[in-house]
Amino acid sequence: MAKKHSVKAETRARTGSGLLKQMRREGWLPSVLYGKNADNKNLKVDAKAFREMLGESESENILINLEIEGEGSSLAFLQAIQHDPLTGEALHADFLAVNEKTELQASVPVHLLGTAAGVKSGGVLEQGLHTLDVTCSATNLPEILEFDVSELALGDSLHIGDVTFPKGVTPRYDAEVVIAHIGAPRVEETADEAAAEAAPAAAAEAAEEAPAEEEAPAEA
Structure with missing residues (x-):
């Protein structure tokens, strides 16, 4: 509260x-x-x-x-x-x-707790909601909403319908809305890909540095 x-x-x-x-x-x-x-x-x-x-x-x-x-x-x-x-x-x-029973509509900050299993495997935590709109009485108004993501594996998502809200607090979003997702790790560029990308630039640089051909003298 x-x-x-x-x-x-x-x-x-x-x-x-x-x-x-x-x-x-x-x-x-x-x-x-x-x-x-x-x-x-x-x-x-x-x-x-x-x-x-x-x-x-x-x-x-x-x-x-x-x-x-x-x-x-x-x-x-x-x-x-x-x-x-x-x-x-x-x-x-x-x-x-x-008063204590007045119904309020508020946008409450979302905090994610724990380190997701998928993150430990190299995944990336993507937070879909940083605030969440709720309806509640003045008595039940939460200061923040905290959700545990430690069990999320690579590719898993945490949805509104997956979590339990504090007593008297009702989310104003559909159950399918994503709170957090564990995305795939970013693929590092391979050595061959790096060389292929560097080749055109190197060729252009070499062409710029090459000396210009001398013109032949005109015939008398």
């Missing part, structure tokens, strides 16, 4: 772009909290705490206790972040108000 983080927040009035820039200079991240059974709230959250939270998380699928000044704590799911295209800094965050 994903960790819950706590971030301090304050309500704010709807403001123009100039005041939003000033808010960021003062160390706040403009945000909004919304949900099916909640009123929309314009917020500003502690930008430093927000950056630290992202740095400690495997992905941006995060459950947060928003500690809103004067209103208490509100459980929220980090729905989206707007980033500066040049610096990558967060410019705005959208939070979805949830």
Whole structure:
């Protein structure tokens, strides 16, 4: 299950772009909290705490206790972040108000565990999915999904339908989708093939270096 983080927040009035820039200079991240059974709230959250939270998380699928000044704590799911295209800094965050039973759709990072038997035989591990879209309740939201590939032999694949997901987590892909595959080893170039490829180049080089024939003198 994903960790819950706590971030301090304050309500704010709807403001123009100039005041939003000033808010960021003062160390706040403009945000909004919304949900099916909640009123929309314009917020500003502690930008430093927000950056630290992202740095400690495997992905941006995060459950947060928003500690809103004067209103208490509100459980929220980090729905989206707007980033500066040049610096990558967060410019705005959208939070979805949830409870423990709220159904979420999230893209969860995939980690492969173990060294595949096929890799030990010279094969190559090819990871088909680095993130996996799932549906789950807020209570069951995983921070990462880990799958063991140690039993995969050369030519084997690990499919969605081959693995067991955490309780309450349902993949949004078909069972046939490949998570990982052990491909054939790369064939090294033989000496004969290398010589055949080098021959035309050597001939061309020799032709360039050969001295030009002298012209015969003209008859008087």
